[in-house]
Amino acid sequence: MRILVVEDERRLASSLRTGLEAEGFAVDVAYDGGEGLWYARENSYDAILLDIMLPVLNGYKVCETLRSEQNWTPILMLTAKDGDWDQVEALDTGADDYVTKPFSFQVLLARLRSLLRRGVVERPTRLRVGEVELDPAAKQVFLDGDEVGLTAREFAMLHFLMRRAGAVVTKAEILENVWDYGFEGDPNIVEVYVARLRRKVGRDLVETMRGLGYRVGAE
Numbered sequence: 001m002r003i004l005v006v007e008d009e010r011r012l013a014s015s016l017r018t019g020l021e022a023e024g025f026a027v028d029v030a031y032d033g034g035e036g037l038w039y040a041r042e043n044s045y046d047a048i049l050l051d052i053m054l055p056v057l058n059g060y061k062v063c064e065t066l067r068s069e070q071n072w073t074p075i076l077m078l079t080a081k082d083g084d085w086d087q088v089e090a091l092d093t094g095a096d097d098y099v100t101k102p103f104s105f106q107v108l109l110a111r112l113r114s115l116l117r118r119g120v121v122e123r124p125t126r127l128r129v130g131e132v133e134l135d136p137a138a139k140q141v142f143l144d145g146d147e148v149g150l151t152a153r154e155f156a157m158l159h160f161l162m163r164r165a166g167a168v169v170t171k172a173e174i175l176e177n178v179w180d181y182g183f184e185g186d187p188n189i190v191e192v193y194v195a196r197l198r199r200k201v202g203r204d205l206v207e208t209m210r211g212l213g214y215r216v217g218a219e
Helices: 010-022 033-042 059-068 084-092 105-118 152-163 171-179 189-201
Strands: 002-006 026-030 047-051 075-079 097-100 127-129 132-135 140-143 146-148 206-209 213-216
Touching: 002 010, 002 033, 010 026, 010 105, 026 033, 033 047, 033 059, 033 152, 047 059, 047 105, 059 075, 059 084, 075 105, 097 105, 127 152, 132 152, 140 189, 152 171, 152 189, 152 213, 171 189, 171 213, 189 206
Parallel strands: 002 026, 002 047, 047 075, 075 097
Antiparallel strands: 127 132, 132 140, 140 146, 206 213
């Protein structure tokens, strides 16, 4: 079982990693919301332990973003807050459970195991545009029924565009959602990946809207 811990309090994050690894879990740790979102997009996890009060992006935003992208990995929220409305907001943004700090590690472990037994609550549906079909759950893409090999970043970009089929998506939106909110590299990387996708899934799939951005599926 692979777990992602997103917690900016480093002593607590280290303690959680040590405890979970002692229980046989493989653990990745992110120290802010932006990094946590990147990890969750780039890797497959059985569950995510997600703090609410995080730098860069708070836990609510991370959870909401993942659910909007049809990522249904079970999420257990960790927070120092104990108000009813904080719990309501955590659950409303898509979290599966909620633990208030300070908490017993054994209680957290029991909650985590409960989530793992429950598994993924909702399975994403396949997306289709023309002859291209994308399965978010299996991380597979098919062209005319034949599987197409894509890198993780190519898949993420195609997934993002196909979820917004028919809409024009700007380069900035692609950078924020496929790379990260703090991306400081060359924005022309988007054009490089568009060219790669066209070579692999057909030149006509991704349409360039001059001066505006890109679009998949005209209708």
